[in-house]
Amino acid sequence: MGQDQTKQQIEKGLQLYQSNQTEKALHVWMKVLEKSADLVGRFRVLGCLVTAHSEMGRYKEMLKFAVVQIDTARELEDADFLLESYLNLARSNEKLCEFHKTVSYCKTCLGLPGTRAGAQLGGQVSLSMGNAFLGLSLFQKALESFEKALRYAHNNDDAMLECRVCCSLGSFYAQVKDYEKALFFPCKAAELVSDYGKGWSLKYRAMSQYHMAVAYRLLGRLGSAMECCEESMKIALQHGDRPLQALCLLCFADIHRSRGDLETAFPRYDSAMSIMTEIGNRLGQVQVLLGVAKCWIARKALDKALDAIEKAQDLAEEVGNKLSQLKLHCLSESIYRSKGLQRELRAHVVRFHECVEETELYCGLCGESIGERNSRLQALPCSHIFHLRCLQNNATRSCPNCRRSSMKPGFVPIFGLLLQNMNLLPELESPVTRQEKMATVWDEAEQDGIGEEVLKMSTEEIIQRTRLLDSEIKIMKSEVLRVTHELQAMKDKIKENSEKIKVNKTLPYLVSNVIELLDVDPNDQEEDGANIDLDSQRKGKCAVIKTSTRQTYFLPVIGLVDAEKLKPGDLVGVNKDSYLILETLPTEYDSRVKAMEVDERPTEQYSDIGGLDKQIQEVREAPASTCSLLFSAPLSRALTASVTLLHPREVRRVPGSGLGD
Numbered sequence: 039m040g041q042d043q044t045k046q047q048i049e050k051g052l053q054l055y056q057s058n059q060t061e062k063a064l065h066v067w068m069k070v071l072e073k074s075a076d077l078v079g080r081f082r083v084l085g086c087l088v089t090a091h092s093e094m095g096r097y098k099e100m101l102k103f104a105v106v107q108i109d110t111a112r113e114l115e116d117a118d119f120l121l122e123s124y125l126n127l128a129r130s131n132e133k134l135c136e137f138h139k140t141v142s143y144c145k146t147c148l149g150l151p152g153t154r155a156g157a158q159l160g161g162q163v164s165l166s167m168g169n170a171f172l173g174l175s176l177f178q179k180a181l182e183s184f185e186k187a188l189r190y191a192h193n194n195d196d197a198m199l200e201c202r203v204c205c206s207l208g209s210f211y212a213q214v215k216d217y218e219k220a221l222f223f224p225c226k227a228a229e230l231v232s233d234y235g236k237g238w239s240l241k242y243r244a245m246s247q248y249h250m251a252v253a254y255r256l257l258g259r260l261g262s263a264m265e266c267c268e269e270s271m272k273i274a275l276q277h278g279d280r281p282l283q284a285l286c287l288l289c290f291a292d293i294h295r296s297r298g299d300l301e302t303a304f305p306r307y308d309s310a311m312s313i314m315t316e317i318g319n320r321l322g323q324v325q326v327l328l329g330v331a332k333c334w335i336a337r338k339a340l341d342k343a344l345d346a347i348e349k350a351q352d353l354a355e356e357v358g359n360k361l362s363q364l365k366l367h368c369l370s371e372s373i374y375r376s377k378g379l380q381r382e383l384r385a386h387v388v389r390f391h392e393c394v395e396e397t398e399l400y401c402g403l404c405g406e407s408i409g410e411r412n413s414r415l416q417a418l419p420c421s422h423i424f425h426l427r428c429l430q431n432n433a434t435r436s437c438p439n440c441r442r443s444s445m446k447p448g449f450v451p452i453f454g455l456l457l458q459n460m461n462l463l464p465e466l467e468s469p470v471t472r473q474e475k476m477a478t479v480w481d482e483a484e485q486d487g488i489g490e491e492v493l494k495m496s497t498e499e500i501i502q503r504t505r506l507l508d509s510e511i512k513i514m515k516s517e518v519l520r521v522t523h524e525l526q527a528m529k530d531k532i533k534e535n536s537e538k539i540k541v542n543k544t545l546p547y548l549v550s551n552v553i554e555l556l557d558v559d560p561n562d563q564e565e566d567g568a569n570i571d572l573d574s575q576r577k578g579k580c581a582v583i584k585t586s587t588r589q590t591y592f593l594p595v596i597g598l599v600d601a602e603k604l605k606p607g608d609l610v611g612v613n614k615d616s617y618l619i620l621e622t623l624p625t626e627y628d629s630r631v632k633a634m635e636v637d638e639r640p641t642e643q644y645s646d647i648g649g650l651d652k653q654i655q656e657v658r659e660a661p662a663s664t665c666s667l668l669f670s671a672p673l674s675r676a677l678t679a680s681v682t683l684l685h686p687r688e689v690r691r692v693p694g695s696g697l698g699d
């Protein structure tokens with residue numbers, strides 16, 4: 039197969055791959071690999087096979103093709119090809135969670151002499167190295183590599199690389215529990231996809247949506263997390279992206295666990311575990327087992343939780359992920375504390391503190407741990423991480439961690455600075471001072487009455503006893519932290535209950551009286567071309583109420599009380615804001631008074647009761663009185679008006695009296 043034909047077949051495979059005909063594309067590329075003698079064409083087709091198998095989750099085949107590509111690059115004796123092949127080899131090991139090998143191959147890439155591809159691929163090398171450091175829980179080195187990759191992306195206007203770096207930074211801050219930044223960076227990646235990604239693969243959109251879902255779940259916004267995860271899963275199913283499908287299933291399971299729906303969470307954990315095992319993602323398996331263990335703890339099935347933790351612990355130690363080990367030791371500590379097994383508890387407490395020291399997850403200013411709870415973090419130019427509040431309160435211009443590192447010798451342990459301040463490092467002192475202090479120590483020991491047993495101990499026994507005391511101190515510190523955490527939780531609970539009591543003390547509703555109940559039919563008052571009011575379109579019973587604040591309201595929707603149970607004059611309680619009727623209240627007045635109260639509009643007319651007919655008849659028949667002359671003219675007119683109102687149709691003047699009949 040010639041060079042031109044090889045190129046045509048590679049392009050044909052790319053077109054098939056972009057149209058989601060992956061198997062046909064792989065078949066075309068494999069035929070090219072078998073028949074082509076063109077080394078450059080073989081190198082290109084091997085790169086296509088590496089990328090395709092990476093997205094399909096076939097990481098072992100990806101590694102195999104990456105090794106063949108390195109051999110091809112060596113035959114070509116081209117530094118650019120060699121750099122690209124080593125980068126693919128590093129990516130293959132990263133996917134298989136061989137993070138130490140990934141770092142080694144990335145350093146090999148960076149150590150190659152200057153090439154044309156160095157400027158283009160340097161950012162991708164730094165990104166892959168950062169992902170490997172993150173897998174090893176070396177957070178400072180990971181952040182430093184991500185910042186280098188971001189600088190490469192900005193300098194070369196590589197929006198695609200910037201999108202990938204933003205997703206990795208989102209994962210970084212999600213692990214150290216700065217949830218604000220964990221959401222910010224995936225949102226930035228989604229903006230890049232929206233602005234520049236019209237010609238990109240949909241995997242970039244799916245990747246950004248997945249990381250947004252993780253951040254939303256950590257923030258407690260489970261509805262938004264579910265929407266983003268569903269969109270990411272849809273794209274992953276469309277393109278056959280098995281690794282992303284597994285991550286989405288894990289995210290779905292975590293969301294259901296956060297909702298307390300453990301029955302729905304377990305099947306999704308099982309599906310995610312199946313795919314993770316199939317593709318060889320051991321770190322993903324650790325995360326699945328960690329979620330399963332939390333579910334069993336929620337169900338109080340502690341033995342099953344310990345089984346899941348033990349499996350996850352073995353995988354985490356194989357991978358070298360210290361953060362996962364730290365979380366697993368923390369869960370084991372809580373389980374053994376509830377069981378009252380002190381020996382196992384102490385062992386996990388010691389290992390927990392060792393993992394904290396190895397990951398350096400503590401603030402260099404306040405000394406508190408980082409990653410224990412959600413908190414805003416800030417990285418200095420040296421990539422050391424601190425609490426933002428500590429940096430704001432402490433106006434230091436240099437990094438405290440870097441300053442300590444430059445002051446202490448290489449063999450000083452992590453608490454070297456503390457020991458120096460306490461003058462407990464004999465290696466840093468002169469022999470004379472050392473002898474004087476040792477003499478002082480022994481004099482104080484004799485004065486304090488140290489037992490003969492201790493004085494007769496060998497150096498090894500004293501060192502062993504010291505280590506045991508250090509372990510006891512760590513356990514005590516852990517207990518102090520636990521009690522402090524419980525105290526803070528109790529304070530928060532007290533504050534919450536105080537707020538509830540305050541709310542309960544306030545009047546929950548306004549007291550009102552039902553004035554009138556109406557039957558409303560919007561069809562009776564409908565006019566063509568008129569604006570439609572939603573409240574006016576309601577059918578059924580409506581009410582008019584008068585509140586204790588002397589305000590009258592019309593309620594198109596009555597509320598929680600059935601309209602059939604209400605009648606005018608009833609005392610009801612209504613909501614302060616919506617004025618909906620919540621319940622009926624007992625009457626506040628005597629029932630005998632209520633019997634005399636007119637609570638309904640009378641329906642009788644004048645003609646029904648006869649009015650004052652008898653009295654009017656008597657007035658008609660009565661003779662004119664002589665005393666009528668004593669009435670004044672205004673009074674006579676008033677009486678005339680009164681009689682006229684009684685029966686307006688019959689009015690007759692009586693001479694001399696001024697009265698009408």
